[in-house]
Amino acid sequence: MSRDAGDADASGVLESKRNATRYQILVEIAERQPAVSQQEIADAIGVTSQAVSDYLQDLIEQGQVDKQGRGRYEVTKEGVDWLISQTDELRSFVQHVSEDVIGEVEIETAIATTEISEGETVSLTMQDGVLRAMAGSAGSATAVAVTDAEPGRDVGVTNFEGVVDYDLGTVTAVAVPRVREGGSAAVDAETVADLAADHDLIAAAGTEALAAADAADIDPDVRFGTAPAVQEAATKGLDVLLLAATNVLSSHTDKLRDQNIGYEVVDAKRA
Numbered sequence: 001m002s003r004d005a006g007d008a009d010a011s012g013v014l015e016s017k018r019n020a021t022r023y024q025i026l027v028e029i030a031e032r033q034p035a036v037s038q039q040e041i042a043d044a045i046g047v048t049s050q051a052v053s054d055y056l057q058d059l060i061e062q063g064q065v066d067k068q069g070r071g072r073y074e075v076t077k078e079g080v081d082w083l084i085s086q087t088d089e090l091r092s093f094v095q096h097v098s099e100d101v102i103g104e105v106e107i108e109t110a111i112a113t114t115e116i117s118e119g120e121t122v123s124l125t126m127q128d129g130v131l132r133a134m135a136g137s138a139g140s141a142t143a144v145a146v147t148d149a150e151p152g153r154d155v156g157v158t159n160f161e162g163v164v165d166y167d168l169g170t171v172t173a174v175a176v177p178r179v180r181e182g183g184s185a186a187v188d189a190e191t192v193a194d195l196a197a198d199h200d201l202i203a204a205a206g207t208e209a210l211a212a213a214d215a216a217d218i219d220p221d222v223r224f225g226t227a228p229a230v231q232e233a234a235t236k237g238l239d240v241l242l243l244a245a246t247n248v249l250s251s252h253t254d255k256l257r258d259q260n261i262g263y264e265v266v267d268a269k270r271a
Contacts, residue, residue: 012089021047023086025055026079029065034072107156112149120145122157126166128200129236133157140165169234171256171263172199173242175249176208184211191268192216192243199241203230205252206245213243227255234261 013020024045029036038056042049056073059065064079075083110133116122123139125132133145133155141162149155172195177186193216196202202218203225204210213220222229225242230252233240244252249265256263 013086014089014093019086021045021051022055022059023083025052026059026064026075026083029073030075030080030083033074034068036071036073038071107146107158108143108160109154110143110157112151112153112155114151116145116149116155118145118148122155124157124160124164126164126237129169129233129238131164166237168261169200169236169238169240171230171234171240171242171252171261173244173249173252173263173265174209174212174268175246175265176206176212176243177246179208181246183208184215186270187212187215187268188270189216193218195241195266195268198239200238201233201240202243203233203240204243205230205248208245209243225252227252231255231259231261234263235259 013023025041028041028044032040038052039049042052056065056067059079060067062078064076064082066074066076068074108131110122110124110131112134113132114135116133116135120135121137121142122133122145123136124141124143125134125139133143133149139162141160141164143157143161144159146156146158174187174192174195177183189212192212196216196218201222202213202220203222204213204220205225205227209225210220210223220243222233225244230240230242234256242252253263253265
């Protein structure tokens with residue numbers, strides 16, 4: 001049953017039943033040490049006493065448990081380090097589930113367009129990249145309000161039915177050369193200004209891009225246009241003009257391709 005310690009670390013407790021059992025046994029030993037009853041551990045984690053004995057031998061060989069006599073065991077520094085690494089993984093996973101999965105599934109936030117009372121059915125729409133809720137069930141997507149809200153305030157909604165009907169936005173990217181290649185001076189300000197008039201949101205990524213926006217007399221909606229921010233805006237139906245320094249442009253286009261968001265890179269260089 002013995003394996004190398006490196007093999008035991010190859011996968012986490014969420015990926016390996018064996019590592020999950022090792023994790024439980026180490027925790028039980030740490031709680032009970034130095035006097036450790038194999039039968040008590042077996043009863044606590046739902047395995048046989050023989051299985052605990054086999055795991056203990058394996059853990060001793062790997063240097064994660066130190067045997068100090070009959071029925072006396074202690075978790076070593078190596079064992080503690082492994083427990084910490086696995087606990088950090090579990091903590092991150094639990095946080096992801098509670099915040100990004102359960103939290104998003106249970107309750108979403110919208111902006112009320114009418115007065116809404118808790119428990120009331122509301123219709124959902126997407127406007128200007130923001131989820132909106134209106135009292136009543138006339139829309140293609142409905143939910144139930146979990147908070148009261150005045151018009152213009154945020155309202156929690158759950159129990160979704162139907163689909164919010166809106167089109168994905170697109171991204172028009174203007175590559176702005178690095179300063180050593182001409183920077184914002186190499187970009188035609190009039191072309192940028194014309195493009196800006198046809199888009200819902202303007203994002204600048206990089207100092208050269210911010211200078212190009214200023215040259216076109218544009219005040220960007222997003223001055224530090226990270227790839228996730230641009231992607232989210234397009235996902236929520238906004239057409240985005242992205243002014244991006246050439247050294248960061250690929251990080252944006254990669255993200256857009258990953259999310260199947262339409263984009264084009266236009267040439268706005270001075271003639």
